Amino acid sequence: KLPPIEKFFEQCQLTDIVRERFMTGNPTKLMYEILNRLQEYCFPMLDHLNDDIDHLESAIFKGYEREMVKKILIVRRNIVNFRKIMQAHKNVIHKLIDKNTKYFIPTTINNYYSNILEQTKDIWDILNNLKETIEALHSTNESLISFRLNDIMKFLTVISVMIIPANLIASIFGMNAIFMPFVKGVYGFWVILGIMAFILLTLTIVFKKKKWL
Structure with a gap:
């Protein structure tokens, strides 16, 4: 259903x-009114798309980029579909003007449809801007x-x-060798654990200095 057309005929x-x-009388005025109302109905939809893009932009930079992937694709699809419709609409308008002598009075159609052409160009320009914006956001x-x-x-x-170093130390001291330092000592476990902790602490400090952590 098209609300502007329904409202017009009501x-x-x-x-x-x-x-x-x-x-x-002349059908030119009727055709113009229908097309004009349809085009005016496009502008609220364009505003809605623009609001969606603004919402996506703010959400992306708040850390919700994963959640925004699907929404970006939906808005992108809507813009593409809108452009397809407007491209067909542009072709129809141009054909009406090119073949005006066959269906309409030339002087009247030029007066009426100049406004339609301007609106079509405005809508197309807005769609191009929205397309570039959503592609940049994507x-x-x-x-x-x-x-x-x-x-x-x-x-x-x-x-x-x-x-890796902790695993290596654990593997070495876990071997069944005849002589293994610290293994049979009273504090052997804590010594080995201390060596692991020292290596981990050293690596942490090194990685922090290199800004890898």
Whole structure:
């Protein structure tokens, strides 16, 4: 259903003045009124898309980039569909003007449809701006996700590197060798644990200085 068209024909049914104005005589005025109302109905939808993009932009930079992936794709799809519709609409308007002598009175159609053409260009320009904005947001969001994934991978790599020396020490002292220092001592366990802790602390300090942690 198209609310502006429904409202227009309801007005024609309820009001004699409106009905006589558009339903009698030259069809140019009726066609113009229908197209004009449809195009005016586009602007609230464009405002809604713009609000959606503003919301996405603020959410992305608040740390919700993962949650925004699907929403960005939905808005992007809506803009693409809107552009497809407007492209077909532009072609129809141009054909109406090019073939005006066949269906309409040339002088009247030029007067009426110049406004339609201007509105069509305005809508198309807004859609182009929205398309560029959502593509930039999509690229920014992907970059932020990649950056966070790289941070996670770096952190996990550093943790793995820190655990390797402890595993190596545990493996060495776990061998069934004849002579193994600290193993049979009273405080052997705590000495080995202290060595592991010292190595971990040293690696932590080194990684902190290099800003890897």
